[in-house]
Structures are given as C-alpha cells and as structure tokens.
Amino acid sequence: NAGVMQNPRHLVRRRGQEARLRCSPMKGHSHVYWYRQLPEEGLKFMVYLQKENIIDESGMPKERFSAEFPKEGPSILRIQQVVRGDSAAYFCASSPEGAINYGYTFGSGTRLTVV
Amino acid sequence: AQTVTQSQPEMSVQEAETVTLSCTYDTSENNYYLFWYKQPPSRQMILVIRQEAYKQQNATENRFSVNFQKAAKSFSLKISDSQLGDTAMYFCAHSNGGTASKLTFGTGTRLQVTL
Numbered sequence: 001n002a003g004v005m006q007n008p009r010h011l012v013r014r015r016g017q018e019a020r021l022r023c024s025p026m027k028g029h030s031h032v033y034w035y036r037q038l039p040e041e042g043l044k045f046m047v048y049l050q051k052e053n054i055i056d057e058s059g060m061p062k063e064r065f066s067a068e069f070p071k072e073g074p075s076i077l078r079i080q081q082v083v084r085g086d087s088a089a090y091f092c093a094s095s096p097e098g099a100i101n102y103g104y105t106f107g108s109g110t111r112l113t114v115v
Numbered sequence: 116a117q118t119v120t121q122s123q124p125e126m127s128v129q130e131a132e133t134v135t136l137s138c139t140y141d142t143s144e145n146n147y148y149l150f151w152y153k154q155p156p157s158r159q160m161i162l163v164i165r166q167e168a169y170k171q172q173n174a175t176e177n178r179f180s181v182n183f184q185k186a187a188k189s190f191s192l193k194i195s196d197s198q199l200g201d202t203a204m205y206f207c208a209h210s211n212g213g214t215a216s217k218l219t220f221g222t223g224t225r226l227q228v229t230l
Binding site: 033035040041042043044045048056059089091093103105106108109111 | 119150152157158159160161162165206208217218219220221222223
C-alpha cells in the first residue's frame, strides 16, 4: 500500500513561471491537505480538499495560488507567476473520512526553488 | 486562533539517555488533539505520538511518552533510551475536534543524538 505520493520531489522555476505540484493520496483516502514549510519553520496549513470540493482554504494566499482535487487523478497545487518568497517545501497529507484526529499521513514533500 | 510554542530550538542528548522536548499551546476549545511529529533529514513527516485532550492518561508509544498538563496547556515529549536514529526535527502540533480540522504546528526542536 503506497503512501502519499508527491511529485516532483524537487522543482526549480524561474520567477514568473508557473509551478504545479501533484499529490496522490493513499488508497481509500478522500481528504487531502496542503501545507507549506518555509526554511527553519514549522508547517503552515494552506488548504483542505475533498474530491471536487475545497473545504477550507483559509491558509491560501489570496493571489496566484490555487488547488484542486478532481474526481479522477491527483490533487494539484498550482502557483502562478512564482516569486522568490514562494521557495519552500510543500507537503501534502491525506486521511480517510473522519480520521484527521488520528494524525493523517504526509507525503515526502516537494521542494520548490524559485531562481 | 490556536498557537503552538516550542521554546527549545535545539537540543542534544547522548545515546541511551533520556531527553524531554517542551511544547505549550493555546486554545479556547475544550475538545482537541495534540501530536508530536518527527522530521528526519529525509524530510518525511512521521507521526510519533498523539494525545486526546479529554483523556487524562498520558499517551505512550514504546520509548516515546508525553506529559500532558491540560490546565497548564503543556504537552512535552519524553524520549527514553535515545538512539542515533532519533536525530531529527520534532514538531508539536494541535488540532481541534471535528473532521474538518487542520493542524497548527510549532516551529520545531532540532534534536541531535550523540555517541
């Protein structure tokens, strides 16, 4: 049973380009969460999605960031017109219905570097 | 809003010794959950232990145990018989009760286990 799969592991983008980060939840998990970790900091919540629905996006920057979790396929975190401050590790986590409080399963993260 | 504070940026312990990592939190909720996550150099976020606020008994997982002081809003992690593989960043996290709940993380404690 594969864990939460994130790709790419590393992503380098020039300022102004778009970054697409993908997350495939564990089999049977219908909830996906995205977190961002800036250097030397803890993880900060960005968005929580269920299939085809955004449940909580209170941590998402208002501009340039969007997320989706389609009926088929992985969840995508999209960052348009990237800036140097977007450089961070982006983690995805998943959980089955109602299991958040058991501590959901994290992927290994995507490290985004904006040059 | 919930906050989680880890006041020890770095700790060091000798192999086979015991170390305690501190965490305090602030919440207005009565039902909530607390977690310790380990992040080794591989960057993977690994759940170490969880505690339900309504349970008075401290959680234990093998060499890992917590000292949960609800009134003081304190949630420390004790690692007994430290091993070299315990070297990692350790993050304390909080979530409210309910299925749509996000994790709030502290800034982490870097633990180095030495020979």
